[in-house]
Amino acid sequence: MVDIIRATRAGPVHLVVLALIMLVFAVGVYTSDRFATPLNLAGVQDQMVALALVALAQTIVILSGGIDLSFAGALSTLCVVFAMIAGDDPQTLVMGVAAVLALGASIGLVNGAITVYLGIHPFIVTLGTSTILSGTALLLTRQPTGSVPVFFEDFLYERLGPMPYGMIFVLSLYLLVGAMLWKTRFGTRIYAVGDNEAAAEISGVPVRQTKIAVYVLSGLLAAVAAVYMTGRFGVGDPRAGVGFDLRSITPVIVGGTLLAGGRGGVLGTFLAVVLLALLGNVLNFVNVPSAYQWIVEGLIIIAAVSFFARRAR
């Protein structure tokens, strides 16, 4: 039991987020008959998938003490490239996936290498690469373009019971990354580097390699998100990533991972993604305009941050 708590880095914040999820769910059930239907709940899950994937990547980067703002540009470029290659049959689809994964990893490699070897703040580096990649996506195409095989699109719309395939995939990736953080040396190193870089260095942790690897992993996960997003749209949108740079950070913070690095984990991020998605859905049901949803989201960030600021003291 202790191990499970440690492995998931569960803490009081998770109980708070969980309680909020149940509260929001209860409000949803009370407000509308259509809320707790499989159809609606599947819709909520579908909306979570892309954000969940990107937030997972962001969690790893933030745990290591960095930040990745390149998702806006990276997702756009990756979506376009994928749709251009994926074509109509399984063979091109596989090629597309392979190409996009390689491209995502390279983007991460560039981010990581510049951060580590030129000593530039990752915020600036990823802001730069994001801008470049946004331009690249639009240079490739101004309008949504390309296609994915129909069977792939259909596949992404199917569900296993109440759960869309996309969501199952997200869950397994979270489990996988969670296991990586708990069960591999690389995972331990991420926490060590994020918590205290100098101490990690003295302890013989390969700090530079760890950081670079983290950005590569982030790029890979962005590629996975791009494959999903393109599959759902059916085309590659050169503006697909707009907003994901900052949006990806909210669930990480609300889920209890500290921006300073070293503290937190993927369970919190997942719960926060669920909370934010359910909240949006329920507020829609009670006819609260999206304007107020933003206000609530902003206040949740402030609440979460002050909660941790007080605890850290």
Add this chain to the structure above:
Amino acid sequence: MTAATETRAGDAPRRNAGTVRARNRRELAMLAVFLVVIWAVTAILSPRFLSPANIRDILTLAAPLGFVVIGQMIVIIVRGLDLSVASIMATVAVLAVGMGENIAMILALGLVLGIAMGAVNGYLVAYRSVTPFLATLATMIVLQGVRFAYTGGAPSGSLPEGLRFLSTGSVLGFPVALVLLVMVAFAAHWMLERTVFGRRLKLYGVNPDAARMTGAPVKIMVLAAFAISGLMAALGGLVLVGYVGIVDNWTGRGYELDSIAAAVIGGAALSGGRGSVPGALLAALILVSLFNIVIILGLSVELQLLIKGSLIILAAAVYNSRARR
């Protein structure tokens, strides 16, 4: 590098190439040279570039970004970061339109609102120990909500005539917005370089603990820096809507990252303590010129994004390597 060791009479300090001031001057010169080079190259390729109308276009468009960059840079000097500037721009603009025709009233209220929004950021950062990134991210999202709630999705109301004048009018042949920017820039530069407050701001960025131990009122200073950024964003927002001619819930979108980019290209470092008003303005001018140049030369508009992104990383790398030496 030849160190000019000319000795002047009296007590005047000898010139020395290694001084902090000499280094800052060289960085400014680098930026200026870069700007002149891209302008010269473009002018050779397309004579239309240097036409008065086009120059006027560039300068006018540089005005709103210029205001925002000045505020952003001041926040970055105190080791902060302001992601809420674009949201403040739009919110102030949207609210200002609803305030009738009296331009003095609009300006006064708009600027006060900007200061207030910035002060909230500053309060969270200085007094609640919230990371600037998260404080301003939250403010950005909340203001977005406030704005959409106020407008009900689509802002209405015509733009007051005075606001149009602020951006597109001229005094003595100079664009009003530009005259305003020059005045504000001069004031900001003066504040940073020649007042006790400005000196302390920069010292705080270099070493916050030492600044506190040497008697700087650090919390109020940080709050003030964010309030100034809010003020500059409000001003930038009003000038921008006046220029565009319509108010939009997304006025100023992208300015948060553009202003950070310009501040960094202009010599500010996220680690704090570095940055100057002339540098920030040159960088803003470079960014706006790039957009104009790409269009004038008939290149893809998107190309400017590639150049801009590369420039951000390149500038940071150059400054970094110089600082390390």
Add this chain to the structure above:
Amino acid sequence: MTQALLAARDLSKNFGPNAVLRGLEFEVHEGACVALCGENGAGKSTLIKVLSGLLAPSSGHVEYLGEKRDWSGPRESLDAGIAVVHQEFSTIGALSIAENILLGAEPLTRLGLIDRKALNARAKALLDSLDIALPPKKLVDSLSVAEKQMVEIAKALRSDARVLILDEPTAVLSQNETTHLFRLIGELKARGMGLIYVSHRLDEIFQVCTDITVIKDGVVTANGPVSSFTHDSVVSAMVGRELGDMFPPKGTNSANGEHVLEVRDLVVAPGVPPATFHVDAGEILGLAGLVGSGRTELARAIYGADPGPGTVLLMGEPLVRRSPAGSIEAGLMMLTESRKDDGLFLESSVARNFTATTPGLGAHHANIPPGFEERRALAMKDRFGVVVDHVGLPISALSGGNQQKVLIARLLENRPKLVILDEPTRGVDVGAKAEIYRILRQLAHDGVAILVISSELIEVVGLCDRVYVMRHGELARELTGAEITEEAIIAVAAAETARTTGGLHHG
């Protein structure tokens, strides 16, 4: 003679203009525990960093097991068998004790995953063998400082280390914990390891070490088995007796009696008796005591840098605004212990650093003319003999002594009534030291009250008119006039149980 396990051969290390190590020779043999002694800034920490590969030598080399080694980093030296317990702990708070101990050497299953059971078991075995009773699954965040150090030692010993370097290991330990540590050291010696033990506490050195190497200003001044040393000979090798001539004659107007600073019932830390004392005009009052005895904390509380309930009066007026800004305004200035942390603005110019406390002095606060601060700084440079080509150069280009002179000059810009100096000569060369002493004495002569904190006994003895010795956060004893001797200070400072020697004399 047997071959040395680890040795430094003609080792030099420069930081910019500062030569920290100068052709230093050093050896550790099997089964030996070598005490590395020296004042702050003598080069001990730098030597350790070079030996363990954290820094590369400027010239000379490190020899390990008879071979010349050129470490690429701490990882290589660690793998080779050199373990270091640093003064600043390298534990990771976010990880458990077991994860910390075996960081980078976690036992893996056949799939390449961390074998958690084996990880905890191995850590437990290691902790048991060292007689440390800590649960391996506990997060390091929740440990006390002493416990963190135990984890640190266990981590250092996880592999078959041949050499263990302990940097000020007892600074944060209680008596019991120290005894435990000494037992451990005895056992490691018996196992044939070579130990390097850095400490200021002479009693401990004579208790656990086999050899002593004293370094001063980057060179070895004495070296040999413990039996060939006495307390006095170690101290004299550390400081060099010629220091005695560096101090200007003490003041004669100490009977003046005007209380410039009065501290009443100032609570610095919970569980510590509140402090009450005063500093008079024209006197230099010393605060002596071991590192961690609460001297800095007391000074920071007086200055308003850290909160501390109680009353502080300056010239009879209570300080109302309890912050550095408020203190400065009232005429109370402080030089902090660590120049780099909260004294210097490293990237800024010498002139900017000099005027940092009073940027607008002598000018309109909203219109400081260009060149004004340079002119002020030039005058200061001449008066204090700061060696720098141009006051516009970044202060990072100056030597430690010159940096310190600028910081001290900065305190005196606004006619202070009381000046607090925490370790005023740390990391400063001998020449600058003498000058700083002269400046302080002149200042006292001019009627300023001065409070000096120092870990260098000779400095306290040579400079101060009156001394409080601190122990466990309280002012344990007041010494005046001829009572101020190194022996008297050490006797009070190192006494273990509080309240057995002399009570607190209120003046």
